Amino acid sequence: MRHITTLFMTLALVLGTFASLTAQNSMTAKEQRKLTRQERKIAQQKENERLHKEAIQALENNNFVLEADRLIFKRGRSISVTSIKNFISMANKKATVQVSFDTPRPLQNGLGGFTVEGNVSDVKMKQDKKGNVIYSFFVQGVSISAYVSISLSPGSNSVSARISPSFNSNTLTMNGKLLQQGKARIFEGIKR
Numbered sequence: 223m224r225h226i227t228t229l230f231m232t233l234a235l236v237l238g239t240f241a242s243l244t245a246q247n248s249m250t251a252k253e254q255r256k257l258t259r260q261e262r263k264i265a266q267q268k269e270n271e272r273l274h275k276e277a278i279q280a281l282e283n284n285n286f287v288l289e290a291d292r293l294i295f296k297r298g299r300s301i302s303v304t305s306i307k308n309f310i311s312m313a314n315k316k317a318t319v320q321v322s323f324d325t326p327r328p329l330q331n332g333l334g335g336f337t338v339e340g341n342v343s344d345v346k347m348k349q350d351k352k353g354n355v356i357y358s359f360f361v362q363g364v365s366i367s368a369y370v371s372i373s374l375s376p377g378s379n380s381v382s383a384r385i386s387p388s389f390n391s392n393t394l395t396m397n398g399k400l401l402q403q404g405k406a407r408i409f410e411g412i413k414r
Contacts, residue, residue, distance in 0.1 A: 358370065369388070
């Protein structure tokens with residue numbers, strides 16, 4: 223009987239110690255998750271700041287691509303689009319604007335949309351009070367005559383570009399990411 227009582231007391235002591243160790247370990251695991259969340263958040267902020275600096279440098283060099291993932295039309299209707307086929311690019315004082323809808327008809331550029339190219343003039347870059355970088359230019363070509371205004375959000379490479387054609391009031395807004403020319407993934411259709 224004495225051995226059984228000793229055995230139960232030892233078992234209770236071991237189980238109590240194991241339970242307290244488990245509680246301590248779960249607490250440290252929770253703290254670890256919290257710490258890794260903070261580390262991921264800090265890493266994401268650093269990455270966004272790096273992308274923002276690259277975007278500003280691309281704008282200053284007039285060598286960029288805006289990959290659009292959302293188009294907003296004149297009356298506020300918006301659609302999601304693929305960024306590979308919807309973009310504004312600028313290189314060597316030439317700008318290309320491509321809009322491509324997912325339709326079975328090939329339309330003008332063979333991709334279900336329009337691709338136009340023109341020479342760039344009247345390039346301006348400024349920063350507003352909220353920290354947004356505003357980059358604007360006029361593009362003139364055979365099939366395009368428009369004023370383009372790009373707004374780069376502070377702390378990231380997220381942009382909104384407003385395209386205002388000279389010959390009508392059908393403005394188009396493209397939302398997406400601004401990248402350097404070499405880092406962009408785009409597929410260009412037939413230019414008109």
